[in-house]
Amino acid sequence: DAMVIQNPRYQVTQFGKPVTLSCSQTLNHNVMYWYQQKSSQAPKLLFHYYDKDFNNEADTPDNFQSRRPNTSFCFLDIRSPGLGDAAMYLCATSRDRGLNQPQHFGDGTRLSIL
Amino acid sequence: GENVEQHPSTLSVQEGDSAVIKCTYSDSASNYFPWYKQELGKRPQLIIDIRSNVGEKKDQRIAVTLNKTAKHFSLHITETQPEDSAVYFCAAKWVGDTGGFKTIFGAGTRLFVKA
Numbered sequence: 199d200a201m202v203i204q205n206p207r208y209q210v211t212q213f214g215k216p217v218t219l220s221c222s223q224t225l226n227h228n229v230m231y232w233y234q235q236k237s238s239q240a241p242k243l244l245f246h247y248y249d250k251d252f253n254n255e256a257d258t259p260d261n262f263q264s265r266r267p268n269t270s271f272c273f274l275d276i277r278s279p280g281l282g283d284a285a286m287y288l289c290a291t292s293r294d295r296g297l298n299q300p301q302h303f304g305d306g307t308r309l310s311i312l
Numbered sequence: 313g314e315n316v317e318q319h320p321s322t323l324s325v326q327e328g329d330s331a332v333i334k335c336t337y338s339d340s341a342s343n344y345f346p347w348y349k350q351e352l353g354k355r356p357q358l359i360i361d362i363r364s365n366v367g368e369k370k371d372q373r374i375a376v377t378l379n380k381t382a383k384h385f386s387l388h389i390t391e392t393q394p395e396d397s398a399v400y401f402c403a404a405k406w407v408g409d410t411g412g413f414k415t416i417f418g419a420g421t422r423l424f425v426k427a
Contacts, residue, residue: 202355238420238422239419239420240401240417240418240419240420241356241401241417242417243415288355288356295407295413296407296413297343297344297363297405297407298344298361298363300346300358300361301346301358301415303355303356303357304355305354305355306355
């Protein structure tokens with residue numbers, strides 16, 4: 199039973215064409231995260247929402263935006279994808295931000311840029 | 313800022329042998345250390361974690377040790393099986409009194425268990 203669902207699994211877009219990746223969760227968790235993972239590298243946190251509070255990482259490019267319209271859904275918007283944005287994008291949730299709050303990951307969306 | 317180094321990047325062991333993966337962190341304020349296993353094309357999954365007030369934790373064939381003084385922690389897998397083959401990520405998490413937090417992942421270790 200998938201608890202963190204990412205759609206689509208594979209996304210192809212053109213250079214410079216805006217793209218949106220989606221994530222939904224059935225866990226009713228307060229925190230939702232977006233990570234970028236490039237081949238053979240660690241996941242890199244882009245930003246997270248704590249409830250409705252948006253927290254951007256200092257080194258996340260302005261090209262990346264996020265929306266969380268309700269508890270269950272969170273979107274990653276890439277306004278003008280470049281070739282360097284091709285990666286796996288992982289969504290994760292945690293019940294809260296405290297210690298011992300494991301992150302539950304989705305299966306990811308692999309983004310390709312033509 | 314916080315940095316997590318993970319070694320080795322690749323580890324190959326024979327089935328039944330033990331595997332050890334080591335991580336070091338730079339921020340002494342880090343107080344939670346999870347380990348994730350990511351099989352090819354699948355999501356990272358938490359396999360074990362340890363808090364900074366604990367030196368060792370074990371769950372069946374998997375154990376994690378933490379040395380706060382030296383700022384390093386290790387994952388130990390005993391009696392390895394082919395299904396243990398995956399990429400393993402360590403992470404260090406800092407949680408502040410006001411609710412702020414930060415999680416940094418290591419670069420990952422690709423473990424191959426040869427049958």
